[in-house]
Amino acid sequence: MIPAAFDYVRPQSVEEACSALADAGDEAKVLAGGQSLLPLLRLRLAYPTALVDVGRLAELQGIRDESDHVFIGSMATHYDVVRSPLINAECPLVAMATATVADPAVRHRGTFGGSLAHADPAGDLPAVALALDCTFVVRSGSGEREIPAADFFVDYLEPALSPEEILLGVRVPKLGPGWGYHYEKFHRTAQSWAIVGVAAAVRRSNGSIEEARIGLTNMASIPVRARAAETALRGVAITPAVPGETNGGADPVRDACGDAAADTSPPADLHAQPDYRRHLARVLTHRAVLTAARA
Amino acid sequence: MTEVGRARRRKEDARLVTGRTRWTDNIQLPGMLYVAFLRSPMAHARIIRVDTGAAAAQPGVVAVFSGRDFADEQGSLPCAWPVTEDLVVPDHPPMAVSEVRYVGEAVACVVATDRYKAADALSAIEIDYEPLPAVLDMTEALTEASPRVHEAGNKAFTWRFAGGDIEAAFDGAPVVVERTYVQQRLIPSAMEPRAVVATPDGEGFTVYSATQIPHILRVMLAMTTGIPEHRLRVVAPDVGGGFGSKLQVTAEEVLTLLITRRLGRPVKWTESRSEGNLTVHHGRDQLQRVAVAAELDGRIRGVKVDLLADMGAYLMLVTPGVPLLGAFMYNGIYKMDAYDFACTGVFTTKMPTDAYRGAGRPEATYALERLIDELAAEVGLDPLELRRRNWIKHEEFPYTTIAGLTYDSGNYEAATDRAMTLFGYDKLRAEQADRRDRRDPVQLGIGTSTYTEMCGLAPSRVLGSLAYGAGGWEHAGVRMLPTGKVEVVTGSTAHGQGHATAWSQIVADALGVPFDDVAVLHGDTAVASRGMDTYGSRSLTVGGIAVLQACEKVKEKARQVAAHMMEASADDVEYTAGAFRVRGTGTARTIQEIALAVFAAHDLPDGFEPALDADATYDPANFSFPHGTHLCAIEVDTETGASRIRSYVAVDDVGKVVNPLIVEGQVHGGLAQGIAQALFEEAVYDSEGNLLTTTMTDYLLPSAADLPEFVTDRTETPATSNPLGVKGVGEAGTIASTPAVVNAIVDALRPYGVHDVRMPCTPERVWRALNGGAA
Incomplete structure (x- = not known):
């Protein structure tokens, strides 16, 4: 790793860390585990004047x-x-x-x-x-x-x-009893970033979804909630109740997830174009919600 | 028990895995300086002005050079394979002087007292460029209207080869299948990045480099820089993989040496991974137009191949020859009446391409094995049944193919039968049918690849007939030391293959000495003075035979001494289990006793030189032809486009095996690399010629977590062209696996009307293929 030169500060307390940051000005960065910051330094995509290492603060x-x-x-x-x-x-x-x-x-x-x-x-x-x-x-x-x-x-x-x-x-x-959870991550290799990820928490009651909370990974410049799908899922029957069952063609959970990509602005990169990401968001939200609902 | 055939753990590994290593970047020399290269941000531009003043004034900076500073001494990087007489070989200055032709080309450098200062000063160098148009697409590059990469035009060469009457084969053929395949550009990613250390050494220089080819590098550095060959020593210390990417004479090697000569001090360069992605020579990048003509019963009449091969901006060591290594392989294991091959090399404003694991043969095998599956679909036959109807039968060897090669041995039936059994072929086909019937969102595809390759490069006369600049022999020296230990000097430079282990096994059997008593020396032109180095699955089939032959010579010498010592006729002395015995008596001398006696030289046969050693240089009579059958089952999620390899069976026939553990390792690594081309890897340039895949975030390499558990097995049909019966295994896995994987994906999608997915078969491409878009 050949980064540009920087000052390194290892404060002994949060208080010291805060004053070190205040002293160092805008171009200082907090160093924690270094797993995101160090690659940026290595590629010289970031040029902080100082690193304030908080990794060992009890x-x-x-x-x-x-x-x-x-x-x-x-x-x-x-x-x-x-x-x-x-x-x-x-x-x-x-x-x-x-x-x-x-x-x-x-x-x-x-x-x-x-x-x-x-x-x-x-x-x-x-x-x-x-x-x-x-x-x-x-x-x-x-x-x-x-x-x-x-x-x-x-x-x-x-x-x-x-x-x-x-x-x-x-x-x-703590959301308490009645909730099921699932994180559905779609990526090309085990170590690579999610092309799309879906974090789902689902509260169930009598075989139906009472409340769903859905966070989307990599569908905008910030993480976003799939609010339209959350709304549509309220009260929807959890079918099929077990994988592989057919339900006479009806698939209300999938239908409710059809708007999972609404109000997103997914990026275009080498791994996926926006239309494909939107498609994935719908498919993966359905899978995440159903898995969480059955959990 | 003989040593050859034993699954010995590699004697190299204890040292390597405990860090007692000597990588080039670990070398520290007194007074050493560090060089960092400034690289062109433009795909194509004229260099108008270079100002190095500000950089030179930075702390720790010893010197700053631009191309102009080396213009009179840097020569042109060599292309050793002028494939045609009219080949266009553009001048290729190691550091650009007046024009840059790819992003990443070196334009200036900073030499400083440490790496950090060198890197810091790069941004202070000012260069003005006048942009010229980038040339990125091979087909467009060949049009009249295209901007030119070089004045001589964008066509480097056209090379043709034909066997039989191709028009007759295609005219009136009941079935013709034509396809176009894209061999995407790949970036070799050896675990150890490239690194060079050059240092003044006595009257000359020593160059340490993470190279596969210290011998060729020495010759080429001498020719390029004018430094006399006998004043140059080249050392390849521990080298962490190459896959062909270190089969090169690089700009950085030449420039580091020139800087050392200029400054009189040791200089080191080590690339970063991103710098490597830009400037390690790339692999593949061909556009393949292929066609097969066949009878209704699937019998192949002929195969036509028309390639465009992207040379990149310049011709490097064997750039134009790479597609030719595949020119004789588009017929594979199949019999046919006619064959026609044409290849045009095209210049673009991209990093030059060159040899990458398999070099020409993976490309050929991919196109052929994909085409065979398409033909099977067209005539409605199971792909393995179609292959069976066309392949050379085991009783037909030796067989001279339509491409003119003589395959000495093979047994495609045995490998295929074994693979089908291990795979559970019929059961998987039944499951596939069931999933199709059920319209399961997860479809199953079965991919087949019955490959062969030519390796053991190569008979020198054949290389000569193809205009290659060197021979294909290999050298070995074997010497018995006075205490009975053995030193083996090999010209085949290991960079991860396990030569020390395999050579020790061969020597242990040949001389009757313990495995642990053998040391293998290599990778230093002052130690192993002659060699052709390591590439093209040639080490065992060429270098290993040289070792064996040197052992035979040593043994013959020892026999004479033994006979003398035991007062017997040499004809009556037989060699068994490490000792020479007089037939019919109990008298014997061990080879260790003889070694000591030769060292003392008190009583040797008249005229016997007191040295129990021998050299051998082996030039192979023929290529070797490993083959095998690979079967791959893939589940394709039709909702997301994701592919998951469910099972993979590789049955390879690499002839006799010296060390099954090493063979297994080569097969696993090869499979990973071939699967990576099918599913993950692609070097992508944008519309202005910028490489977008400069980090591993964008250039995806699979890890163990992304690969299935491989089922591997072997059949063993010995090569008849060499005394060990070996064929080579370094590239087989890579060559075989890419088409097996893509065939499986396409097989899964065939009910949806899909007959191709472009590599790498990303989930997005599969999804678009399923939805009627371009894949």
Whole structure:
């Protein structure tokens, strides 16, 4: 790796980190697990003047049970998240999506908070945070504030963080009983980004869908909710109830997912054109919702 | 138990996997400088002005050079394969002087005290370009109206070859199937990036390079730079793979040497992966128009091939010869009355192409095996039954094909029968029929590939007849040391193949010495002075035979000494189990005892030179012809277009096997690479000639997680053209697997009216094919 020169700061506390960021100005970057930032440095696509390494700050570690939600410290690694019994019990969608992130090496170094603060719409976690209505807790020298997931992703690689703010962690609401989850990721190789991903949480009652929350990965410059499909799915019977069953040709869940790509603006790249991404969003939303509904 | 045939673990591996390695980039020399290259951002442009002043003033910068600084000494990068007399060979300066012709071409460089400073200073070099039109499409490039890559025009050559009466074969043929296939451009991705270290050394220079070809490189560096050959030493230290990409004389090798000569200090260059994607020579990139004429019963009358081959912007070491390596293979294993091959090499403003694993033969095999499946569909036969009706029967060997090659041996029936059994062919066909009947959204396709290849490159006289610039022999030296250990010097330079292990097995059997008593030396022109290096699945079939022959000579010498020591006639001395024995007596001398006696030289036969060693140079009499049957089952999700390989069976016949474990490894790696062409890899240039696939985010290489568990097996029909009966295995998996995979995908989609999907068969392309769009 031959990046341009930069200053390296390793603060001993979040407070120190905030002042280091304030001192360094606009061109400083927070270094967490480095799995997104280092490739940008290596390719000289980013030229930060300073890296503030928060990777070892104890205050940012840990996954805690906080009554109605789970708090995930921003420096919890993907591996920590995947292995956490608390997350698997209370917000399994987070673990499901995290298990699909890149490869084992990346999952051991990359962090939950770093991945979200990178705000890559092709990343797997932003759509999950959006679908679950997570809350982002951030701090700067002037204090702490909370940002709802719906406001956190401003634009491509642009989170609602000011240059001197640090993400402390994320509150993931416990949705409680009655919910099923699934993350459906479509990609060409195991290590590559999602062409399209669908994070689905579905609350069921008497064989029907009461509520569906659907986050879409890589369907716009930010993660988006498939609101039209969420609305259409309300009250729809879960059929076929088991895979392979036929239902006389009727397929209400699929029909309700027909608008899954509404209000999206998917990118065009070497792996897919927008029309194909829209098609995938419909097919994958159907699969994710049905799998979640049957879970 | 003999050593040959044992699944020995490689003796190289303990060192390699524990990091006791010597990669070129690990080499540190006192006073060493680092060079970084500035590369053209334009596909085609005139260089108007170069200003290196600001870069030269940056801290740590020792020198900044542009092409003009080397114009008088850099020569032209060599093309060693002038395939036709009228071949256009454009001047190819290692660093562009007045015009650039592809994105990535070196235009200037910074030499600094460390890599970081060198890289930092690149952005301070100012270059003004006058844009010229890019030339990107081969068909358009050949039109009158096309802008020119070089003054001489965009056509490099046309090469023709024919056998039989092709017009008669096609005229009135009941069935003719014509197809056009695109061999996409690939980027070889060896695990170790390229790296070069050049250093002044005594009266001359030593060049360390991550190369497959230290011997050829030495000759070519001498010819290109004018540095006398005897003042140049070339070392290939540990080399981490090549797949043909390091079968090259690169601009960076020449320039690093020239900078060292200019500055009198050691200089190192190591490419980044993105730099490699831009400037490692690319592979494939052909447009293949193929046609087959056949009878209604499927019997093939003839095959016609018309290729356009993208040379890129210049001709590199064997660029124009690559398609010719396939010219004799579009008939494959099939009998036919006529054959017609034409190939036109075309210049474009892209990175030059050159040899990449299989070099010409994967392209040929792909087009033929795809075409055979299309013919089977056309005449309504099972693809394997069609093949059976046309292939050379095992009792017909040796068989001279319509393309003029003599296949010495083969047994296509045995390999196919074995593969069908392992695959469960009939059962999978039944499942396929069931899924079709049920209109299952997940359809099943079965792909077949009954390939052969020509390898063991190559008889020198044949290479001469094809105008190749060198021979195809290989050298080996075998020497018994005084303590009875053995050193083998091989001209076949290993870069991951396991030569040290395989050669030790051959020597252990031939001389009757323990496997662990053999050391193999290679990759340094001061140690292994003669060689033709490693490519074209030639190491074992050519280099291995040279080792065997050198052993035979050593043994013959030892026999004379043994006879002398035991006071017997040499004719009465027989060699068994590592010792020479006088027939009918208990008297014996081990080869180790003889080695010590020769070293002492106290009492040797009259006129016997006190050295128990021998050299051998082997020039093969014929190519070798590995073959096999590969079967692939793929599930295609018709809703998303995704393909999943469900099972893959490879039954290869590579003749006698020296080390089954190494063969297995070669087959697995080859399959991965061939499948990667079918499903994942493609170098993409945009409409202005910028390479879009400069990182592994865009240029997709599969990992183990993306590949199925391979079922591999072998049949063993020994080659009759060499004493070991070996055929070579380095490229077989790559050659065979690409058509097997695409045949499977097309087979799955045939009920939907699809008869081709362009490679790589991405989910999007499959989906578009299913929805009536262009695939």
